[in-house]
Amino acid sequence: xxxxxxxxxxxxxxxxxxxxxxxxxxxxxxxxxxxxxxxxxxxxxxxxxxxxxxxxxxxxxxxxxxxxxxxxxxxxxxxxxxxxxxxxxxxxxxxxxxxxxxxxxxxxxxxxxxxxxxxxxxxxxxxxxxxxxxxxxxxxxxxxxxxxxxxxxxxxxxxxxxxxxxxxxxxxxxxxxxxxxxxxxxxxxxxxxxxxxxxxxxxxxxxxxxxxxxxxxxxxxxx
Amino acid sequence: xxxxxxxxxxxxxxxxxxxxxxxxxxxxxxxxxxxxxxxxxxxxxxxxxxxxxxxxxxxxxxxxxxxxxxxxxxxxxxxxxxxxxxxxxxxxxxxxxxxxxxxxxxxxxxxxxxxxxxxxxxxxxxxxxxxxxxxxxxxxxxxxxxxxxxxxxxxxxxxxxxxxxxxxxxxxxxxxxxxxxxxxxxxxxxxxxxxxxxxxxxxxxxxxxxxxxxxxxxxxxxxxxxxxxxxxxxxxxxxxxxxxxxxxxxxxxxxxxxxxxxxxxxxxxxxxxxxxxxxxxxxxxxxxxxxxxxxxxxxxxxxxxxxxxxxxxxxx
Numbered sequence: 017x018x019x020x021x022x023x024x025x026x027x028x029x030x031x032x033x034x035x036x037x038x039x040x041x042x043x044x045x046x047x048x049x050x051x052x053x054x055x056x057x058x059x060x061x062x063x064x065x066x067x068x069x070x071x072x073x074x075x076x077x078x079x080x081x082x083x084x085x086x087x088x089x090x091x092x093x094x095x096x097x098x099x100x101x102x103x104x105x106x107x108x109x110x111x112x113x114x115x116x117x118x119x120x121x122x123x124x125x126x127x128x129x130x131x132x133x134x135x136x137x138x139x140x141x142x143x144x145x146x147x148x149x150x151x152x153x154x155x156x157x158x159x160x161x162x163x164x165x166x167x168x169x170x171x172x173x174x175x176x177x178x179x180x181x182x183x184x185x186x187x188x189x190x191x192x193x194x195x196x197x198x199x200x201x202x203x204x205x206x207x208x209x210x211x212x213x214x215x216x217x218x219x220x221x222x223x224x225x226x227x228x229x230x231x232x233x234x235x236x237x238x239x
Numbered sequence: 240x241x242x243x244x245x246x247x248x249x250x251x252x253x254x255x256x257x258x259x260x261x262x263x264x265x266x267x268x269x270x271x272x273x274x275x276x277x278x279x280x281x282x283x284x285x286x287x288x289x290x291x292x293x294x295x296x297x298x299x300x301x302x303x304x305x306x307x308x309x310x311x312x313x314x315x316x317x318x319x320x321x322x323x324x325x326x327x328x329x330x331x332x333x334x335x336x337x338x339x340x341x342x343x344x345x346x347x348x349x350x351x352x353x354x355x356x357x358x359x360x361x362x363x364x365x366x367x368x369x370x371x372x373x374x375x376x377x378x379x380x381x382x383x384x385x386x387x388x389x390x391x392x393x394x395x396x397x398x399x400x401x402x403x404x405x406x407x408x409x410x411x412x413x414x415x416x417x418x419x420x421x422x423x424x425x426x427x428x429x430x431x432x433x434x435x436x437x438x439x440x441x442x443x444x445x446x447x448x449x450x451x452x453x454x455x456x457x458x459x460x461x462x463x464x465x466x467x468x469x470x471x472x473x474x475x476x477x478x479x480x481x482x483x484x485x486x487x488x489x490x491x492x493x494x495x496x497x498x499x500x501x502x503x504x505x506x507x508x509x510x511x512x513x514x515x516x517x518x519x520x521x522x523x524x525x526x527x528x529x530x531x532x533x534x535x536x537x538x539x540x541x542x543x544x545x546x547x548x549x550x551x552x553x554x555x
Contacts, residue, residue, distance in 0.1 A: 056321060197331055204337040205317075207325040207522070
């Protein structure tokens, strides 16, 4: 077992750490009102999120608002159990960003380059699921333009291979990329929408799984 | 005494009148449901319930304090611009211009909130300053394809939903008029009540007696009968609340005609806009009515007309 286990065990238990309290306070007092009044977030399919078993939420990606808005949908006490998977080279690039994203968004940082046995992303994701956490993954890998959804990478398919009965929840985000596009820092208050699809288990080859995931999200786009 | 109690009489009268109208509406809907149990009245019920909430919120915002009223109208303009801009086809290059556009909303209301209100800035900030500076910011963004479309659409929205609507907030600042119990606050109640009643009455007359379409390409449901019946009955209603104004009887008829017709034009213009966008409603924040814009569209046109009439003829 790696030396990470004792820390993870503390966070995963129901104890209130400073980080979890800070996250709950920020979401309750700042992020949720921001989503309701500034963004005017509309949600369809919220009922699909009411479940206790670990899931992997899969969505299109065009903005930093994506993760924040998805996290705002969950009850405050659940927040520490939900880990958005994020690129370590970007979200741990300096001490401030690292502490900020880990405290407020509870990210699961994964390596994109120089992967070895120690920092293997697949292993980290699987261990999080086995510990009872849920993940938020953007299979496009990076923020797109918002207009055209990019091709999904195979990471989720690899994860499903290791955890075959993994519950997948597809989601489609509308207008986040319009509101806060890549490269911008002040959001424009367009109305944004989150459409959540029914949870499902996906089987097949890696290619088939990836294609099924893409179609599931695309289906929600066309509604 | 708390400041909002000094004009108790006309406003309290108005509050009771509005309460009465709402009770009549709810009773009428309840009676309709009992008389025709097989017909679906869910939208009508939602509409009346929304009216109760809107009347309560509006009344509270107007009566409590000037600062609260100002914040209230700022939020209304903000939400209206949100709905409009979401429907526009904006370009990525418009991002910074849009940030400035939304920053302009509280600034416009800031001129009104100054003590005394700064009329000069209020009247030119959007039509001159924002008109000239927004396209300059867009030039800096360098994307010229779709430039005119974006610049004109954004400016138009600012003019109607921010500049136009903000006239109501400025009206609130008008002090008491000579030989009358009227002031800015009572005038706002008059304006909003007459314009919204006119909408409702046009709808009722249209539903019950409507036969000849009036603007079919834009609004298939509006009829001449609804228009004439609604406007006429709204003018009669306005005579009943003349105590809120410094107007003579004849003047009340003229002013009410002006604002109800302006309100009709506002609704027609917004319907044309919705047709262009291919949507039925601007949003869905008000159950039974649609978006914020669907409720304030008439006021966007009626407010400037009313404001400038009062300012020209009743202030020095």
